[in-house]
Amino acid sequence: MVLKKISSLKVKIILLLSVLILFVTSTLTVIYIQNLNTLVNSNITLFSTTMIKNEKKELQNKVDLASNILKMYYKKTTPAYMENVVKKGLVSHQEQLFHQLNSIYTKYKDLESKVKLKKRLKDIVKYARYGSNGYFWINDMDNMMVMHPIKPSYDNKIFIDTPLVPFIQLGVDTLTKQKKDATFIKYKFYNPATKLYEFKVSLVRKFKPYGWVIGTGRYLSDVTPFVKQQALKSIQASRYGKNGYFWINDMNYKMIMHPIKPKYNNKFFINSKEVPFVSLGVDALKNTVKDSAVIKYSFYNPATEKYEDKLSIVKIFKPWNWVIGTGVYLNGINKSIQDVKKNKTIEENKLIWKIIIISLVIIIIVLFLAYYLITKFITNPMNTLSTEKEHFEEIAQIDFLTNILNRRAFYQEIEKYFAYAKRNNIQVSVMMIDIDFFKKVNDTYGHDAGDFVLQTVAKVVKNSIREEDIFGRLGGEEFGICILNSTNESLCQIANKIRTNIQSKEMKYNGTIIKITISIGGYNLYTHSEDFKIAFNKADKALYEAKETGRNKVEIYDDNIICDRDKF
Numbered sequence: 001m002v003l004k005k006i007s008s009l010k011v012k013i014i015l016l017l018s019v020l021i022l023f024v025t026s027t028l029t030v031i032y033i034q035n036l037n038t039l040v041n042s043n044i045t046l047f048s049t050t051m052i053k054n055e056k057k058e059l060q061n062k063v064d065l066a067s068n069i070l071k072m073y074y075k076k077t078t079p080a081y082m083e084n085v086v087k088k089g090l091v092s093h094q095e096q097l098f099h100q101l102n103s104i105y106t107k108y109k110d111l112e113s114k115v116k117l118k119k120r121l122k123d124i125v126k127y128a129r130y131g132s133n134g135y136f137w138i139n140d141m142d143n144m145m146v147m148h149p150i151k152p153s154y155d156n157k158i159f160i161d162t163p164l165v166p167f168i169q170l171g172v173d174t175l176t177k178q179k180k181d182a183t184f185i186k187y188k189f190y191n192p193a194t195k196l197y198e199f200k201v202s203l204v205r206k207f208k209p210y211g212w213v214i215g216t217g218r219y220l221s222d223v224t225p226f227v228k229q230q231a232l233k234s235i236q237a238s239r240y241g242k243n244g245y246f247w248i249n250d251m252n253y254k255m256i257m258h259p260i261k262p263k264y265n266n267k268f269f270i271n272s273k274e275v276p277f278v279s280l281g282v283d284a285l286k287n288t289v290k291d292s293a294v295i296k297y298s299f300y301n302p303a304t305e306k307y308e309d310k311l312s313i314v315k316i317f318k319p320w321n322w323v324i325g326t327g328v329y330l331n332g333i334n335k336s337i338q339d340v341k342k343n344k345t346i347e348e349n350k351l352i353w354k355i356i357i358i359s360l361v362i363i364i365i366v367l368f369l370a371y372y373l374i375t376k377f378i379t380n381p382m383n384t385l386s387t388e389k390e391h392f393e394e395i396a397q398i399d400f401l402t403n404i405l406n407r408r409a410f411y412q413e414i415e416k417y418f419a420y421a422k423r424n425n426i427q428v429s430v431m432m433i434d435i436d437f438f439k440k441v442n443d444t445y446g447h448d449a450g451d452f453v454l455q456t457v458a459k460v461v462k463n464s465i466r467e468e469d470i471f472g473r474l475g476g477e478e479f480g481i482c483i484l485n486s487t488n489e490s491l492c493q494i495a496n497k498i499r500t501n502i503q504s505k506e507m508k509y510n511g512t513i514i515k516i517t518i519s520i521g522g523y524n525l526y527t528h529s530e531d532f533k534i535a536f537n538k539a540d541k542a543l544y545e546a547k548e549t550g551r552n553k554v555e556i557y558d559d560n561i562i563c564d565r566d567k568f
């Protein structure tokens with residue numbers, strides 16, 4: 001019983017420890033794998049956000065740079081700068097005309113009649129043009145319009161104090177005042193292009209042979225489109241990387257310049273699927289206080305000839321209300337992110353497998369150890385694994401089933417008793433007990449019931465004798481007892497007490513009441529010269545007789561004693 005308890009306790013501890021180790025190992029493994037996963041995922045997210053952030057920064061730099069180019073051109077549209085540009089242009093164009101006039105005059109002045117040559121030269125001036133609408137007029141020093149190529153109605157009219165046509169008088173007066181052959185004049189004049197009165201700068205120059213003043217002028221505002229055109233050209237030519245470019249649209253959704261698809265130029269794109277970035281950009285800029293915005297959309301990629309996701313930055317250029325934009329196709333970034341993801345996942349999987357294998361090894365070792373230890377304790381409870389000396393000795397002396405002395409221990413004790421009795425001249429008796437028809441109990445109720453009966457018999461017998469009496473299991477269903485200070489009478493009495501206690505005991509096993517009887521052979525030693533083997537042989541003989549003569553009875557190995565069952 002004690003032994004069973006010991007081994008089952010150990011088994012329980014082993015099981016508990018194993019379960020604990022398994023639980024801790026698997027929990028740690030799961031936690032580790034989860035943490036690893038989160039770490040890898042956050043790494044990838046960090047990588048991709050950094051990547052996109054960098055890309056945005058790059059684009060912002062590019063668009064800022066392009067915006068600076070526009071700013072540079074815009075500076076050319078300040079009044080002073082424009083006046084300078086206009087003046088330079090006028091000088092060069094008039095220089096060309098005068099060169100032509102002078103050379104023809106020189107060539108034909110002796111060949112042709114005065115009238116004819118004058119008409120020839122007048123026609124040259126009349127039809128001379130430059131730029132989109134540059135022309136020359138002729139007046140004389142008497143403020144008379146000699147020839148105006150656009151307004152022939154002015155011809156041969158004198159313009160003095162006429163605010164609508166101020167340039168004749170202004171030119172003549174300035175030339176006279178400055179005593180120069182050529183001078184610039186600046187005045188306000190109606191501009192049919194903008195329908196506004198605007199500053200116009202004109203260059204008037206004397207053509208001496210005929211006393212003419214030949215003038216030509218330009219509105220200062222004429223410079224702006226020219227500068228803008230130049231700015232557009234510059235931006236159009238600005239490229240970076242493999243296929244980085246800038247486009248420009250205005251805040252009214254009109255494409256002003258697209259370097260890759262010029263067919264979009266001057267077209268409006270409001271919520272267009274083909275060209276989504278114009279309205280996306282304008283709307284994003286309208287919705288922000290900043291001067292730039294990020295937009296995402298799908299657009300044709302000339303490199304792959306496919307429509308792909310694109311990330312762009314648009315920036316407003318306020319002076320001209322232009323939007324300048326540039327973008328990058330995200331497939332490059334996505335590919336790098338995918339690559340990183342792939343590599344990280346491979347690394348992660350390798351780590352996970354390592355951890356799983358380590359955990360599995362630990363689990364297998366633990367299971368194996370547990371199995372080994374448990375089987376050892378269950379199948380061989382008396383093995384040397386127990387380090388406690390006490391247990392070891394107990395295991396060697398106690399009968400495993402009945403928890404009384406085993407055969408070896410019993411005979412050892414008897415030997416001591418016999419020696420003690422001999423020394424002190426004390427009377428000794430021995431008894432052999434055998435259960436009657438025990439085989440039948442096994443056959444009828446099963447071996448476990450038989451074990452239970454053996455245990456019960458041991459208990460009942462133990463309770464029927466004194467503490468100092470020796471009681472042991474000799475094997476099977478046989479027990480031995482040794483008592484001191486006894487006579488044949490007392491032996492007979494004690495034996496019958498044991499027998500009747502057993503007979504009257506109701507052994508309840510799994511609800512079934514089992515009743516048994518025992519037979520006892522006893523022997524009270526004649527002399528101290530007999531050893532315990534002889535004594536037990538004699539008791540055994542008496543037992544045999546008890547069995548032979550009916551069972552459930554006590555026989556004493558002494559013909560003089562009749563140990564009658566009926567007396568008890």
Ligand code: GH3
Nearest residue numbers: 434435436437438439440442447450451475476477
């Ligand atoms: P008898 O009255 O002649 O003694 O008959 P019996 O059946 O008791 O005698 P036998 O010697 O033929 O049978 C003894 C039986 O005891 C046989 C064996 O199976 C059984 N036995 C021996 N040791 C144990 C044990 O530890 N547990 C159980 N359940 N049975 C045991």
Ligand code: MG
Nearest residue numbers: 434476477478
């Ligand atoms: Mg027997």
Ligand code: MG
Nearest residue numbers: 435436437438
């Ligand atoms: Mg028997």
